[in-house]
């Protein structure tokens with residue numbers, strides 16, 4: 665399997681590449697970036713890391729199954745034949761990168777990048793594209809409309825919220841986060857919609873007060889920016905993001921249909937929404953999104969979803 669990461673020299677792209685290479689040494693990975701030298705440098709470093717990551721020396725047959733990690737410029741996109749593309753290309757982060765509104769503020773600069781990437785991708789056959797470039801709901805939509813590939817190919821990555829929500833609920837319930845599940849729909853940003861009606865600790869449903877729900881919401885909205893402010897504005901949450909993206913990519917390329925969770929995808933009537941992207945529960949396989957599941961939601965959850973969609977649509981009108 666071959667994954668091309670466009671914006672592969674980025675903090676997030678290179679960390680996704682390292683995580684994928686560590687979890688699956690057989691994968692071929694191309695780091696494609698408008699800056700070919702750092703792309704090459706990350707690729708070389710990750711290639712060396714595989715020596716220790718795979719407990720070398722290994723036998724000849726195992727070694728022959730290992731994939732390559734390469735770094736190239738965007739002008740080489742047409743010579744790459746990926747099974748899946750991950751998009752992490754982005755404009756330099758603004759000075760207020762640790763402010764909560766920054767994802768939306770990135771729209772104008774990253775829209776131009778999405779249009780450039782659409783041109784790069786015209787040179788290959790349609791494959792699934794997992795978009796990380798913020799604001800993902802708008803950028804995923806823009807890429808879809810610019811490229812014209814089937815909507816099933818477009819997935820915006822928003823799964824970090826599920827991990828953050830699980831941690832916040834675990835704190836309130838006094839349990840280990842790994843025991844908690846609570847899907848998160850909506851916008852990757854202020855308009856996240858944790859589906860508290862489906863929150864569970866193990867098999868047991870969880871009942872939170874409205875104050876506790878607000879606490880969870882605020883934590884999930886705030887924590888990536890708290891992390892960015894303490895690390896330095898150029899740094900985002902690379903660890904949870906790369907682990908989540910690796911989960912999505914590996915489950916898509918596993919050869920089976922799986923449901924990794926809620927991901928952003930173009931909607932055509934689902935949940936009553938048209939012409940925009942939001943995170944919704946999906947099934948995926950190596951071809952892209954195979955099903956969008958329409959869950960019964962609590963009234964407050966659906967109202968939050970409507971607000972999130974309106975916010976996305978309002979921004980799309982400006983493009």
Ligand SMILES: NC(=O)C1=CN([C@@H]2O[C@H](COP(=O)(O)OP(=O)(O)OC[C@H]3O[C@@H](n4cnc5c(N)ncnc54)[C@H](O)[C@@H]3O)[C@@H](O)[C@H]2O)C=CC1
Nearest residue numbers: 671673674675676697698699753754780796797798900905
């Ligand atoms: N969806 C999510 O959960 C997350 C999304 N992000 C987003 O991921 C994006 C990347 O963030 P960082 O890794 O910090 O970025 P970065 O600033 O480290 O790197 C951006 C890269 O994009 C490349 N690039 C710019 N224009 C390009 C083009 N037209 N074609 C190819 N490459 C191009 C640059 O050369 C650079 O290597 C941002 O939009 C960020 O907000 C970050 C964390 C989580």
Ligand SMILES: O=C([O-])CC(=O)C(=O)O
Nearest residue numbers: 767798824888900901905
């Ligand atoms: O805003 C950012 O760049 C970081 C981000 O999306 C996240 O960690 O969820």
